[in-house]
Amino acid sequence: DVQLVEAGGGLVQPGGSLRLSCAVSGFTFNMNWMSWVRQAPGKGLEWVANINEDGSEKNYVDSVKGRFAVSRDNARNSLYLQMNSLRAEDTAVYYCVKGIGYLGPWGQGTQVTVSS
Amino acid sequence: EIVLTQSPGTLSLSPGERATLSCRASQTVSSSYLAWYQHQGGQAPRLLIYDASRRATGIPDRFSGSGSGTDFTLTITRLEPEDFAVYYCQQYGSSPLTFGPGTKVDIK
Numbered sequence: 681d682v683q684l685v686e687a688g689g690g691l692v693q694p695g696g697s698l699r700l701s702c703a704v705s706g707f708t709f710n711m712n713w714m715s716w717v718r719q720a721p722g723k724g725l726e727w728v729a730n731i732n733e734d735g736s737e738k739n740y741v742d743s744v745k746g747r748f749a750v751s752r753d754n755a756r757n758s759l760y761l762q763m764n765s766l767r768a769e770d771t772a773v774y775y776c777v778k779g780i781g782y783l784g785p786w787g788q789g790t791q792v793t794v795s796s
Numbered sequence: 797e798i799v800l801t802q803s804p805g806t807l808s809l810s811p812g813e814r815a816t817l818s819c820r821a822s823q824t825v826s827s828s829y830l831a832w833y834q835h836q837g838g839q840a841p842r843l844l845i846y847d848a849s850r851r852a853t854g855i856p857d858r859f860s861g862s863g864s865g866t867d868f869t870l871t872i873t874r875l876e877p878e879d880f881a882v883y884y885c886q887q888y889g890s891s892p893l894t895f896g897p898g899t900k901v902d903i904k
Binding site: 715724725726727739741742775780781782783784785786787788789 | 843847893895
């Protein structure tokens with residue numbers, strides 16, 4: 681069975697940092713692009729970032745460029761999202777997803793709340 | 797950036813009825829790179845359709861996708877109780893990937 685399990689979410693003050701992780705099993709992690717997608721409260725889905733198979737290519741939505749960094753550890757079958765200079769508008773459930781175009785499967789998500 | 801608009805915002809139907817959901821793009825979606833997802837509250841979103849009309853693995857044949865260019869449709873032929881959810885379209889023909897705002901299918 682394919683599993684993607686996110687962790688690392690929580691409550692953080694504006695300007696703070698958080699590192700999300702995603703543990704993957706059930707498919708060949710090092711042969712797949714991976715993405716992060718988020719959903720703010722009461723809003724729709726928003727693609728955040730993606731990373732290629734060996735981590736040499738990364739892409740970001742404009743609103744997080746310079747603040748967020750996606751990375752991966754293929755030896756650990758894990759995906760990461762380092763989030764710095766967090767803002768209230770970054771409050772969302774963050775999903776780890778397999779793929780670069782059409783996306784799936786998805787993890788259950790981890791809640792990130794940015795508030796003082 | 798391609799902006800996707802979905803209609804209606806909410807669709808109220810009974811089990812067994814047919815659901816027709818629309819997704820319109822602000823410009824042509826290249827190669828019909830359009831996907832549909834189902835999202836039930838508190839659960840992981842699920843890929844239903846990719847390349848506008850191809851069903852993802854394990855998706856029942858009551859779900860079908862059609863369309864090209866700027867106009868796309870998701871059809872659910874006979875609604876089952878587990879189909880009441882929010883449905884999103886997403887384009888991956890150009891960067892950045894973008895999603896529509898969603899259509900909620902609820903029980904009438």
